[in-house]
Amino acid sequence: xxxxxxxxxxxxxxxxxxxxxxxxAALTTMDPxxxxxxxxxxxxxxxxxxxxxxxxAGYPTATPPCLSDPMQGGMGHHYVDRAKVDSLVDxxxxxxxxxxxxxxxxxxxxxxxxxxxxxxxxxxxxAPTIFGQAMKQSDGLKLWYLHVWAWEENSAGLFADWxxxxxx
Numbered sequence: 580x581x582x583x584x585x586x587x588x589x590x591x592x593x594x595x596x597x598x599x600x601x602x603x604a605a606l607t608t609m610d611p612x613x614x615x616x617x618x619x620x621x622x623x624x625x626x627x628x629x630x631x632x633x634x635x636a637g638y639p640t641a642t643p644p645c646l647s648d649p650m651q652g653g654m655g656h657h658y659v660d661r662a663k664v665d666s667l668v669d670x671x672x673x674x675x676x677x678x679x680x681x682x683x684x685x686x687x688x689x690x691x692x693x694x695x696x697x698x699x700x701x702x703x704x705x706a707p708t709i710f711g712q713a714m715k716q717s718d719g720l721k722l723w724y725l726h727v728w729a730w731e732e733n734s735a736g737l738f739a740d741w742x743x744x745x746x747x
Contacts, residue, residue: 652743679731
């Protein structure tokens with residue numbers, strides 16, 4: 580009985596973390612499994628709001644270019660931990676952290692991205708899933724991918740590629 584209560588309390592705390600950061604409208608339509616996974620990725624990446632901590636954990640120290648599209652918005656800087664790039668996608672261990680410029684030379688964590696290169700899982704394969712979503716294909720980059728806007732609200736959607744609020 581004690582174990583079950585602990586699991587319920589931990590699950591409740593994770594869901595509360597998601598609820599406190601998500602807009603009210605999103606909560607009424609969010610699948611409970613997605614809300615759980617969102618809470619897990621937020622808990623796992625919360626320390627990486629500090630870019631120096633992400634870099635100490637294996638994400639690159641060099642700042643990659645900030646990606647943006649004049650019509651759709653931005654993605655931000657993609658910090659790829661190459662040690663995590665393999666055949667698996669794990670909610671709590673995203674391969675990429677996305678940071679957006681926050682003014683005064685600072686960056687803020689806005690999203691995560693999960694990837695599997697075609698050299699590991701060929702393009703003709705069944706799409707891998709994470710967050711209950713089939714991963715998308717980027718033939719130009721030769722990989723499967725999925726963005727999750729875990730830390731920045733995105734009017735285009737939780738799993739959209741671009742965020743109109745992100746500016747490079």
